[in-house]
Amino acid sequence: MRRExxxxxxxxxxxxxxxxxxxxxxxxxxxxxGECSGRITEVEAYSGADDAASHAYRGxxxxxxxxxxxxxxxxxxxxxxxxxxxNVVTDTVGxxxxxxxxxxxxxxxxxxxxxxxxxxxxxxxxxGKLCQALGLDRSDNGASLLSGEIGxxxxxxxxxxxxxxxxxxxxxxxxxAVDFPWRWQLAAERNERNERRRPGGSRTP
DNA sequence: CAATCGATGATCT
DNA sequence: GATCATCGATTGG
Numbered sequence: 583m584r585r586e587x588x589x590x591x592x593x594x595x596x597x598x599x600x601x602x603x604x605x606x607x608x609x610x611x612x613x614x615x616g617e618c619s620g621r622i623t624e625v626e627a628y629s630g631a632d633d634a635a636s637h638a639y640r641g642x643x644x645x646x647x648x649x650x651x652x653x654x655x656x657x658x659x660x661x662x663x664x665x666x667x668x669n670v671v672t673d674t675v676g677x678x679x680x681x682x683x684x685x686x687x688x689x690x691x692x693x694x695x696x697x698x699x700x701x702x703x704x705x706x707x708x709x710g711k712l713c714q715a716l717g718l719d720r721s722d723n724g725a726s727l728l729s730g731e732i733g734x735x736x737x738x739x740x741x742x743x744x745x746x747x748x749x750x751x752x753x754x755x756x757x758x759a760v761d762f763p764w765r766w767q768l769a770a771e772r773n774e775r776n777e778r779r780r781p782g783g784s785r786t787p
Numbered sequence: 788c789a790a791t792c793g794a795t796g797a798t799c800t
Numbered sequence: 801g802a803t804c805a806t807c808g809a810t811t812g813g
Contacts, residue, residue, distance in 0.1 A: 626805070628805075635805070636805085637798095637805075640799085643798080643799090644798095645797080645798065645799095659797095659805080660796080660797065660798095661796090661797080661798095661804055661805070661806065662794080662795070662796080662797095662804060662806050662807080663794065663795030663796035663797075663804090663806095664794070664795055664796080664806080664807080665806050665807070667805060667806080669805085682805055684805085704807095704808095708806070708807070709805070709806070710806050710807060711806085711807075753805075754805085755804090755805055755806070756804095756805055757803090757804090
């Protein structure tokens with residue numbers, strides 16, 4: 583059975599909902615960028631109008647312009663003078679909703695990810711890291727997820743996310759609207775060392 | 788293990 | 801001039 587046969591690319595309808603609805607739905611989906619792919623394991627929702635932490639909170643600008651556009655496109659921004667972060671634009675035109683991709687589990691193209699990252703561990707467990715591993719940068723800002731080489735897929739096999747819980751918590755790395763519980767992540771697998779620091783997490787089987 | 792800090796440049800005040 | 805949806809090295813317990 584060919585793997586491609588099990589994949590179904592997400593359409594505009596999937597993305598055309600509020601970011602807080604799309605975000606948990608993205609957990610477990612397959613992010614594909616060229617020959618690389620990975621399963622989405624951590625996301626955060628941002629909602630321009632009501633969310634002081636959103637880049638779009640204070641209105642439209644050249645930087646956040648893509649977020650005001652149609653759903654199903656990618657908003658890539660440059661931050662801290664050296665990192666890129668990637669978001670999925672959701673909701674409708676004029677409403678600046680987006681979902682920040684914070685972590686994936688690498689599946690395909692791992693060798694290329696290792697080359698781009700310059701190391702073989704912690705390839706994609708952070709928003710800046712996954713962009714570097716996948717080669718996403720400002721040239722990808724505004725690209726469509728609905729066709730072309732960047733896309734998100736439903737992938738029923740082999741799905742290592744099946745049966746794992748989804749954990750909800752406040753967003754991290756922000757200083758405003760810090761209490762919004764708008765971060766969703768896949769619970770870690772046993773022995774998985776791919777997640778961020780969590781309390782009491784040193785076990786030796 | 789956790790907490791702190793420097794890098795580095797675009798964007799906003 | 802300050803801030804920043806971060807990362808990785810370093811420092812300290």
